[in-house]
Amino acid sequence: MKRTWLQIFLLGIVFLPFTSFLQAQTSLVPWLSVGPDGGDARSFAFDPANSSHLYLGTTNSWLYQSNDGGGSWQRLARLGKDDDFVIDNIVIDSSDPKTLIVGVWTLGKTGGELYISHDGGITWSASNDLHGQSVFALAQSSSNPKLLVAGTLRGVYRSEDKGVHWKQISPASSSEIHEVESIAIDPTDPQIIYAGTWHLPWKTTDSGANWSSIKQGVIDDSDVFSIIIDPSRPSVVYASACSGIYRSDNGGSLFRKVQGIPATARRTRVLLRDPVNRDIVYAGTTEGLYKTTNGGASWIRTTGPDVIINDVYVDPKNAQHVLLATDRSGVLVSQDAGITFAAANNGFSQRQVASLLVDSKRAGRLYAGVVNDKSYGGVFISEDSGKTWKQQSDKLEGRDVFDLAETSDGVIVAGTSHGIFRFDGTSWAVDGMVVNQTEKTVSVTVRGKKGKKATRINKTVVESSKPITIDGRVSKLSVSGNIWYAATSDGVYRSVNQGSTWEGPVLTAKDYLFVAASNAVVLAARRQDLMLSEDNGRTWQPVALPTGLSDVRALTTSPNGTLWVGGLQGVFYSDDKGQNWRPIERLPIAEINGLHYDAGLGRVVVTSRRSTVVLAFNVDDKSWKWWDTGWTVHSVQSLGERLVGASLYDGVVMQPGSPSTGLRRLGGQPGSQSTAGATNEAQK
Numbered sequence: 263m264k265r266t267w268l269q270i271f272l273l274g275i276v277f278l279p280f281t282s283f284l285q286a287q288t289s290l291v292p293w294l295s296v297g298p299d300g301g302d303a304r305s306f307a308f309d310p311a312n313s314s315h316l317y318l319g320t321t322n323s324w325l326y327q328s329n330d331g332g333g334s335w336q337r338l339a340r341l342g343k344d345d346d347f348v349i350d351n352i353v354i355d356s357s358d359p360k361t362l363i364v365g366v367w368t369l370g371k372t373g374g375e376l377y378i379s380h381d382g383g384i385t386w387s388a389s390n391d392l393h394g395q396s397v398f399a400l401a402q403s404s405s406n407p408k409l410l411v412a413g414t415l416r417g418v419y420r421s422e423d424k425g426v427h428w429k430q431i432s433p434a435s436s437s438e439i440h441e442v443e444s445i446a447i448d449p450t451d452p453q454i455i456y457a458g459t460w461h462l463p464w465k466t467t468d469s470g471a472n473w474s475s476i477k478q479g480v481i482d483d484s485d486v487f488s489i490i491i492d493p494s495r496p497s498v499v500y501a502s503a504c505s506g507i508y509r510s511d512n513g514g515s516l517f518r519k520v521q522g523i524p525a526t527a528r529r530t531r532v533l534l535r536d537p538v539n540r541d542i543v544y545a546g547t548t549e550g551l552y553k554t555t556n557g558g559a560s561w562i563r564t565t566g567p568d569v570i571i572n573d574v575y576v577d578p579k580n581a582q583h584v585l586l587a588t589d590r591s592g593v594l595v596s597q598d599a600g601i602t603f604a605a606a607n608n609g610f611s612q613r614q615v616a617s618l619l620v621d622s623k624r625a626g627r628l629y630a631g632v633v634n635d636k637s638y639g640g641v642f643i644s645e646d647s648g649k650t651w652k653q654q655s656d657k658l659e660g661r662d663v664f665d666l667a668e669t670s671d672g673v674i675v676a677g678t679s680h681g682i683f684r685f686d687g688t689s690w691a692v693d694g695m696v697v698n699q700t701e702k703t704v705s706v707t708v709r710g711k712k713g714k715k716a717t718r719i720n721k722t723v724v725e726s727s728k729p730i731t732i733d734g735r736v737s738k739l740s741v742s743g744n745i746w747y748a749a750t751s752d753g754v755y756r757s758v759n760q761g762s763t764w765e766g767p768v769l770t771a772k773d774y775l776f777v778a779a780s781n782a783v784v785l786a787a788r789r790q791d792l793m794l795s796e797d798n799g800r801t802w803q804p805v806a807l808p809t810g811l812s813d814v815r816a817l818t819t820s821p822n823g824t825l826w827v828g829g830l831q832g833v834f835y836s837d838d839k840g841q842n843w844r845p846i847e848r849l850p851i852a853e854i855n856g857l858h859y860d861a862g863l864g865r866v867v868v869t870s871r872r873s874t875v876v877l878a879f880n881v882d883d884k885s886w887k888w889w890d891t892g893w894t895v896h897s898v899q900s901l902g903e904r905l906v907g908a909s910l911y912d913g914v915v916m917q918p919g920s921p922s923t924g925l926r927r928l929g930g931q932p933g934s935q936s937t938a939g940a941t942n943e944a945q946k
Contacts, residue, residue, distance in 0.1 A: 292892020
């Protein structure tokens with residue numbers, strides 16, 4: 263099938279759509295995810311036959327596994343076709359550890375699935391009965407392994423055949439039993455089911471035929487995140503909610519609020535009982551881990567308040583071994599029953615790398631700037647081509663890093679959520695001091711000579727404004743030449759002395775996202791407009807968007823003077839300073855999210871938010887090469903003999919061989935360009 267498609271393409275008879283192009287690439291080797299380690303971890307599950315075999319859910323559709331108790335992690339499977347499934351629920355069949363049932367929900371919108379695997383996570387199938395549903399809760403009965411219960415936005419569902427078929431057991435028309443966040447099944451009587459919703463808890467004692475509210479003692483309108491039942495005393499029930507932790511000693515008829523956890527940490531996302539000592543309970547909150555050793559009479563916090571905890575695992579064979587799944591800091595491990603923790607992210611990389619920089623002066627050095635990780639993020643540096651990473655975020659104070667750039671003399675500069683920073687090799691220092699100079703005509707008195715009268719003349723003087731520091735979001739930096747530019751939320755700034763001081767904004771409109779310079783030509787853009795300067799940013803004129811381009815999602819300039827812009831509709835270029843734009847026709851990708859001129863390749867590299875394919879354009883004849891990275895990336899650069907990319911959710915990814923690995927060159931004869939567009943290279 264692949265050969266047939268290529269032959270047809272080369273003959274120019276037909277152009278297959280985007281999906282067919284991707285289907286032709288299944289034999290290509292995906293690039294390697296190399297870190298930085300860490301990111302968002304959501305949920306744990308352990309193999310009942312081997313407690314050292316763990317599974318880990320994430321926020322971007324990936325399921326990981328560990329065979330050494332969380333000491334290291336490997337990617338196991340990606341569920342679905344997109345990167346927005348949150349894996350909050352993993353059930354391993356207690357009667358068949360090769361059977362996994364996973365419930366997912368979609369980040370930022372409704373939707374989700376329930377997936378089943380019968381071969382340890384190698385292959386998966388989706389449940390027809392729960393197709394498109396956000397599955398927020400999932401539990402298997404300990405007394406009847408065939409029975410599963412799921413909680414979704416629509417209500418409570420029950421399966422009696424290990425997840426193959428599902429039936430709603432909460433009233434479909436109920437105004438209360440929906441948006442189900444947590445589920446618990448009585449360990450001795452599977453007809454007794456507890457359901458925690460975004461508005462209080464509920465209970466059924468007859469498999470859903472009848473439901474009763476069990477809100478007595480719970481603060482009104484509480485979101486119930488977690489419910490656990492004492493296996494030796496099923497009448498003892500704990501529930502965690504946005505209003506705190508509650509305990510019932512009579513099967514939920516009456517709850518009392520557990521004291522000892524501060525109100526600021528009351529959003530307890532998970533409760534877990536020690537598998538041996540029932541008086542020990544762990545509470546994972548949005549402000550750290552709390553632990554009680556006396557059944558909730560008193561609690562102590564064992565982590566810092568900045569740790570956001572999504573799940574807790576306690577080794578059933580060694581209660582000293584505790585794992586936390588957290589936002590930003592990934593997996594944390596304790597070997598002393600939760601008193602102290604260390605990172606356990608070897609092989610686990612879920613970082614959102616917003617900026618990637620290959621150091622041109624130091625071989626093997628990489629910089630990765632991440633977002634949404636606060637004190638656990640900032641900038642990571644690798645000295646060995648991505649094998650190991652070290653966080654280097656001193657003085658960034660939790661800022662997101664949107665761009666990293668290198669000056670001509672090797673200085674590293676960062677554009678952040680609040681200002682510009684410069685790296686001295688150890689820590690970051692605030693940069694971006696703005697001093698604007700204005701000329702002013704003043705009248706001065708000049709003394710007369712040898713008895714002559716004094717006269718008044720006009721004189722032009724230069725006044726400097728009071729220094730201020732750029733403090734807005736800095737989305738893009740151009741610092742490779744003698745004159746630097748910064749695209750910020752407050753406009754575009756310029757520096758004529760390599761960052762010692764800045765002036766401007768020279769473009770005063772808000773929310774500039776892009777700026778690129780080549781020689782004296784500077785191109786800057788917001789989403790809906792382009793501005794061009796041909797005199798190093800002194801004067802600017804508007805440039806019309808290319809016909810057919812709805813908005814700007816990426817831009818760059820190349821040394822030959824060509825301007826490049828990209829967006830939802832593809833890639834456009836201009837060889838005459840934006841007077842005329844041409845589309846690159848018959849591209850296998852759309853929804854462009856990255857354009858970058860790479861000096862190592864001597865080409866403009868193009869990426870897409872909806873494809874794993876990367877294109878590299880010859881800046882003269884507009885012919886192109888392509889690679890399939892296997893990941894959704896937004897920036898690709900050359901690193902010695904290989905290519906490296908910044909992914910949206912999976913950290914830094916790297917080509918496993920040389921730049922020719924996975925390379926394909928398709929299309930017509932080189933240079934067969936017309937005014938309607940450009941073809942690609944006729945090589946296989």
